[in-house]
Amino acid sequence: MTNMKKQILQAGLLATLINGMASGALMAAPPDAARRSELIDLLKQDCGACHGMRLKGGLGPALTPDAIGRLSIETISETILHGRPGTPMPPWQPFMSRDEAVWLAGRLKAGVD
Template structure:
């Protein structure tokens, strides 16, 4: 996990990603994305997101990671790990919403 976080932070610094706000999504789409996080992400990261095959992705663990970096991880995955790219299925706005959702700790 630590190695992946270091990679993410270096990626963020090297690419100069600028902060961007998540687009306004419909409440229906937000509910769909929350379900995706709890079910699909939860299948690897644990149903409580405390870790499993994948690492702990709760807010306290992700604290300090820029939302832009998490957005890129959601979209492009992490090569050499079980984290797949979701870009074929999610928009950048969707991925940004997921990053913000995880960082806020809104997981019930």
């Protein structure tokens, strides 16, 4: 492996770590406007089936900033991608990329109108 490649890899790892810890501002590939709107629609309509269209909870817990604000972006995005075994929360990995899940997690922490 060349030094250059190593550096890129390290930078990538660092970005992933920071993404996990902070706000998702360093995302590698933030979804474009059309996709963002699709993701918000998915959140309201389909996540909303259990969490409520306004995300205030239902059979599944509330996803409002008061309810999940203390969770890290990584915890939220991993939960979105892989679900929660033993609960009805299914994995949403077939429908979005990791970057998209990270973006969505950031939006949830910030609060969605």
